[in-house]
Amino acid sequence: xxxxSNGSAAPIARDVRPAAAGRACSPVFAILANxxxxxxxxxxxxxxxxxxxxxxxxxxxxxxxxxxxxxxTLTGEELVDEEYDSAVDxxxxxxxxxxxxxxxxxxxxxxxxxxxQDGPLWVLTPKPGRDGAPGANTVQNAxxxxxxxxxxxxxxxxxxxxxxxxxxGKSSNx
Numbered sequence: 001x002x003x004x005s006n007g008s009a010a011p012i013a014r015d016v017r018p019a020a021a022g023r024a025c026s027p028v029f030a031i032l033a034n035x036x037x038x039x040x041x042x043x044x045x046x047x048x049x050x051x052x053x054x055x056x057x058x059x060x061x062x063x064x065x066x067x068x069x070x071x072x073t074l075t076g077e078e079l080v081d082e083e084y085d086s087a088v089d090x091x092x093x094x095x096x097x098x099x100x101x102x103x104x105x106x107x108x109x110x111x112x113x114x115x116x117q118d119g120p121l122w123v124l125t126p127k128p129g130r131d132g133a134p135g136a137n138t139v140q141n142a143x144x145x146x147x148x149x150x151x152x153x154x155x156x157x158x159x160x161x162x163x164x165x166x167x168x169g170k171s172s173n174x
Contacts, residue, residue, distance in 0.1 A: 045154065046162070047120035048075050052089035055114065057082045057107055062132065063094050064157045067124070087116040093123045095139065096132030104142035108165060112146070121165045123150070130159050139163050
């Protein structure tokens with residue numbers, strides 16, 4: 001087949017189907033596979049596992065639904081809300097500036113009370129410079145009041161940081 005005006009061969013379209021065993025994958029699928037792997041790795045950084053029941057505290061319209069979906073995909077379970085009163089395997093708390101620091105301490109203690117076997121407990125906050133970003137010491141102070149150690153913030157999405165909490169004197173098996 002020749003091109004319309006210059007007589008050269010028309011470019012051949014790239015095969016964009018998934019690669020068969022032993023065949024190179026198209027660039028489009030390689031990128032999509034990398035995005036899915038990255039999303040899964042981000043959820044795994046929380047320390048959650050398949051089958052874990054994760055409780056979510058202080059959900060509001062501004063939360064990052066991608067984080068929620070990635071956790072649900074990884075665990076295979078829907079997140080349960082703060083009204084759930086049985087044991088859970090992990091917890092996330094969405095925290096914003098303007099909320100009462102003592103309230104955060106109380107929420108941390110409530111979340112820890114139903115957390116089974118020292119499962120992962122995270123406080124998610126807007127990143128510095130974003131609406132609702134708390135002061136640098138807010139989570140540290142609230143966690144200390146609740147008897148917890150707070151880790152260094154970890155970037156968990158474009159707009160949110162995650163801070164892992166552990167009870168004083170406890171190390172994590174996850």
